[in-house]
Amino acid sequence: MNIFVPIVLVGVLVLITLLLIIIDKLLGGGKEKILLINDDTVIPVKNEDTVLNTLSAQKIYVPSACGGKATCGFCKFRLIEGGGEVKPTELPFLSAEERDLGIRLSCQVKVKDNMKIEIPKELLNAQSYQTKVVSIEDQTYDIKLVKFKLINPTEMHFKPGQYAQIKVPGIDVIRAYSIASNPKDTSEIELIIRQVPNGQATTFVHKALEVGDKITLTGPFGDFYLRETEREMICIAGGSGKAPIRSILYYLRDRGMNRKVKYFFGAKSKRDLYMTEEFLELSKAFPNFEYIPALSEPLPEDEWQGEVGLITDVVDRLTDDLSEAEAYLCGSPGMINACNKILTKHDIKQHNVFYDKFS
Ligand SMILES: Cc1cc2nc3c(=O)[nH]c(=O)nc-3n(C[C@H](O)[C@H](O)[C@H](O)COP(=O)(O)OP(=O)(O)OC[C@H]3O[C@@H](n4cnc5c(N)ncnc54)[C@H](O)[C@@H]3O)c2cc1C
Ligand code: FES
Structure with missing residues (x-):
């Protein structure tokens, strides 16, 4: 083979690459943009990536339970300048009020130009x-x-x-x-x-x-966490919803359980109950704390002596006035919505209801 053929080929490739770079520059690609966060942090951005990925590359982690597929709605931030119009993929997660405030999904907005954004300070943690x-x-x-x-x-x-x-x-x-x-x-x-x-x-x-x-x-x-007040508390959970309530109860226990707490845990039958001994022991140690596991469909072999019924009915039956109480709810969206109705019936104030929907 003629030794000039590879040299010519390499030359052509270099020329094509240079041409592509020039076209990219002319179209604005690779242009350095500025992402200004909370008026105090400036990030120079070269690529045209999403706000979610751009922040993550800077070790700022925005919640993203669906991994950027626009199905969880967790990755919200406030767009102050730049960023373009709201996309159809964002609409299901944004209320009219949020849209007016400029709230957007960080996995759907790309940093195409200079942008000014606001993220909750807690995310920096x-x-x-x-x-x-x-x-x-x-x-x-x-x-x-x-x-x-x-x-x-x-x-x-x-x-x-x-x-x-x-x-x-x-x-x-x-x-x-x-x-x-x-x-x-x-x-x-x-x-x-x-x-x-x-x-x-x-x-x-x-x-x-x-x-x-x-x-x-x-x-x-997350903003589902224990509020540091003196209020009486009602906690309701089902299935794995026990997790955050357990953490909350450990925290209260270490401080002498000085708040009155009633904890309802809903399950189908006995095989769905767990950590029961742990919470019954806690209620023995602290009179302020009451643990009420309830079964909706106990089996005969369960020989269940405790509360029976849907957790909503049990809460309704065993709850008095909640006008001064705080509620912490955790589990499926259906369970949380149904429980919230019952709590409202018992005069709870909506600003004292906190929940995490495991959806
Ligand atoms: C703030 C928050 C906290 C959470 N904490 C917990 C926790 O402590 N423990 C825990 O086990 N889970 C928790 N979850 C739920 C968890 O994030 C996942 O959604 C769940 O574990 C399913 O993930 P997967 O990948 O296995 O299912 P996927 O692959 O996402 O889903 C498979 C299929 O199951 C359906 N599906 C998804 N989740 C559920 C569900 N929970 N029940 C019934 N069907 C479902 C989906 O619609 C889909 O059709 C939490 C969710 C949120 C938003
Ligand atoms: S990461 Fe889930 S909607 Fe953006």
Whole structure:
């Protein structure tokens, strides 16, 4: 072969590359943009990536339980300048009031030009953690308690009730799980994970995760956390909704349980109950605390002596005036909506109702 052929080929390739770079520049690509956050942090941005990814590259972690697929609506931020119009994919997650305020989904907005944005200050506290699984314990046939040791960084400071996100290794799946452990244990955190049939993250946790595995968590996130007041409290949970309430109760226990707390836990039959002894012991130790597990469909072999009925009916039956109380609800959206109706019937004020919908 003529030795000039490869040289000519390389020359042509270099020319094409240069041409592409020039066209890209002429079209504005690669142009450096400025992302101004909360009026005090300036980030120079080269690529045209989403706000979510741009922030994540700067180690600012916005909650993103669906991993950027516009199905969770968690990744909200406030757009002050730039960023273009609201996309159809954002609409289902934005109320009219939020749209007026400029609230947007960070996974849907790209940094195409200079932008000015606002994010909640608490998000600056969220980090990405390398962790190691130190124990996995069955609680019921479909619920596991998983403990993670934080390797780097070594401590997570969270408010009781907040959640963390798991990144499933190998697939681009991120899911939210409430932190079930004591906020004072900053070097290890526990999650309670219920298997969802064919669910991507929960199948991984239930079928593949092993002690010793390295897992990336981000957090802490969420505005479902214990408010520091003196109010009487009513907590209602079902299934894995026990997780954040457990963390809240540990926190209150360590401070002498000086608030009156009634905790309703709804399950179908006895095989769906877990950590029952732990909470009954707590109620024995602190007269201010009452634990009320209730079964909606107890089996004859359960020989159940406790409360029977849908959790809404049990709450209705055993609750008096709630006009001065705070409520903490955790579980499926259906359960939370139904319970909120009952609480309203008992005169709770909506600004004293806090919930996390596990959807
Ligand atoms: C703030 C927050 C905190 C959460 N905390 C916890 C927690 O502490 N423990 C916990 O187990 N889960 C918790 N969840 C739910 C969790 O994030 C996942 O949605 C859930 O584990 C399912 O994930 P997956 O990937 O296995 O299922 P996916 O692959 O996402 O879903 C598979 C199928 O199951 C359906 N599905 C998804 N979730 C549920 C569900 N919960 N029940 C019934 N069907 C469902 C989906 O619509 C889909 O059709 C929380 C969710 C939120 C938003
Ligand atoms: S990350 Fe879920 S909607 Fe944006």
